[in-house]
Structures are given as C-alpha cells and as structure tokens.
Amino acid sequence: MRPRPTLKQRRRLHDPIQQHPVFDETGSRVAIAGHPMHAMMVAFPITLAFCTFAADALYWWTGDLFWPRAAVWAAGVGFVIGVMAGLVGTVELLTVPGIRIRSASWTHFILAMMLLSLLGANWMIRLGDATAMVLPWGIMISAVAAGMTAITGWHGGKLVFDYHIGAQVGHRDPP
Ligand code: HEM
Numbered sequence: 251m252r253p254r255p256t257l258k259q260r261r262r263l264h265d266p267i268q269q270h271p272v273f274d275e276t277g278s279r280v281a282i283a284g285h286p287m288h289a290m291m292v293a294f295p296i297t298l299a300f301c302t303f304a305a306d307a308l309y310w311w312t313g314d315l316f317w318p319r320a321a322v323w324a325a326g327v328g329f330v331i332g333v334m335a336g337l338v339g340t341v342e343l344l345t346v347p348g349i350r351i352r353s354a355s356w357t358h359f360i361l362a363m364m365l366l367s368l369l370g371a372n373w374m375i376r377l378g379d380a381t382a383m384v385l386p387w388g389i390m391i392s393a394v395a396a397g398m399t400a401i402t403g404w405h406g407g408k409l410v411f412d413y414h415i416g417a418q419v420g421h422r423d424p425p
Contacts, residue, residue, distance in 0.1 A: 272347035278416040279345055280338050286416045288342060291335035292406065298328030299369060299392075299399040306389035315381060321388065322380040325373040332369050336362055342416065349415050358409055361402040368395040 267273065278286035301324040309317035339362065342349055349355045372391040376383045409415040 267351055270351060272351060274348055276346060276348035276413065276415045277418040278342060280341050286342075288335055288338045289410070289416065291331060291338060292403065295328045295332030295335060295365075295369060296399055296403050298324045298331075299365075299395050302328065302372060303389070303392035303396040306384050306392045309381075309384050310389060318376070318381040318384050318388075321384065321392070322373070322376040325369065325376060325392075329366070329369040329373045332366050336366055349409075352409075352413060352415070354405075354409060354413060355415065358402070358405050361398070361405055365395065365398045365402045368398055 278288075280287045282290075302321050305317045305321035305324060308314070309321070340359070343355055343359055344350060368391060372388065372395055375387060375391070410417055
C-alpha cells in the first residue's frame with residue numbers, strides 16, 4: 251500500500267500544463283539555417299510603426315508634404331510585412347505543441363491581431379488622400395499603434411526570454 255501523502259505534499263500545487271509531456275517542445279519550426287523567421291520579420295512592422303508616427307509628427311510640425319507620402323509608405327509596408335510575420339507566427343503557434351499549450355502564446359496572438367488591425371486601418375485611411383488624413387485621425391492612430399507595437403514586441407520578447415519559446419530550433423541538442 252502507498253503511504254498517505256503528508257499535509258505539506260497535499261498542499262503543494264500541481265500545474266497540469268507544466269506536467270504535460272509536450273511542455274518543453276518549444277523549438278521553432280519556421281526557421282532559416284537555425285534562425286526563426288518570425289523574429290527576423292517582426293523588425294520591419296516594429297520599425298515602420300514608429301516611422302509612421304514620426305512622419306506624422308514631422309508633418310504636423312513642418313507642414314512639409316514629403317512626410318504624408320513617407321507615412322503612407324511606412325504604414326503600408328509595415329502592415330504587409332506585419333501580416334506575413336503574423337502568418338509565420340501563427341504556423342509556429344498552431345504546429346509547435348509547447349507553444350500552443352502556453353496561454354502566454356495566445357495572449358501574444360490576441361495583442362498581435364489588435365496591432366495588425368490598427369496598422370491596416372492606419373494605411374487604408376490614407377489611400378484616398380494621404381495628406382488630408384494625417385490630422386487628426388492619422389496621427390492619433392499612429393500614436394496608439396506605436397504604443398501597441400511596444401506592448402506586442404515586449405510581450406514577444408517575453409515569450410522568447412522567459413519561456414524560451416522558439417529558442418531551440420527544431421528542438422536540437424547544442425553541438
Ligand atoms: C498572429 C500573429 C502572431 C503570432 C501568432 C505570433 C507568435 C509568436 C511566437 C510563437 C513567438 C516566439 C518565437 C518564435 O516561435 O518565432 C513570437 C515572438 C515574437 N513576436 Fe510574435 N506573433 C505574431 C505577431 C507579431 C507581431 C505583429 C509582432 C510585432 C510587434 C510580433 C513581435 C514579436 C517579437 C518581438 C517576438 C520576439 C522575437 C525574438 O526576440 O526572438 N509578433 N511571436
């Protein structure tokens with residue numbers, strides 16, 4: 251007969267997610283020569299979201315018509331590469347069991363979807379008349395998008411540095 255667990259043992263919390271056999275299977279499956287593609291691609295929407303805000307602020311400050319044209323390109327390219335990065339991230343999320351099982355991954359997915367909607371809206375409102383849309387709506391959406399980019403990017407970093415998601419490509423042992 252097995253001994254009865256002590257009060258201390260009974261009080262210890264068990265996390266069924268942490269004990270799941272796939273918990274440590276977090277290696278990236280979409281990578282080039284060991285470098286996860288999502289991490290390489292997100293640099294573009296992150297940078298371009300801040301560039302869009304900077305271009306809007308410079309137009310507000312100087313009135314130079316160059317800045318609305320720069321902003322519409324920054325917003326569009328940031329959105330398109332952001333969607334591509336999102337698709338790569340979604341493949342990782344759905345196919346890697348250790349990523350799929352963590353709630354933090356789904357939080358990142360929801361944050362990213364909100365961000366991509368903002369980036370898309372920020373681009374589309376400018377397609378008719380890039381200059382007329384900057385003040386006030388364009389710059390307001392750019393400011394919120396820059397804030398959301400910081401939150402989403404910081405959270406993406408948390409997935410990698412805190413949970414080691416995507417840190418081991420294909421779950422290989424180091425040489
Ligand atoms: C549907 C959308 C997305 C999903 C499902 C997703 C999923 C993931 C996953 C699984 C990781 C862990 C690393 C990896 O496996 O490659 C990650 C990391 C990251 N994500 Fe996303 N992501 C999405 C969109 C975005 C967007 C739009 C941004 C832009 C702000 C972003 C920023 C980051 C950053 C900065 C990292 C850390 C990269 C590193 O330092 O290695 N993600 N994401």
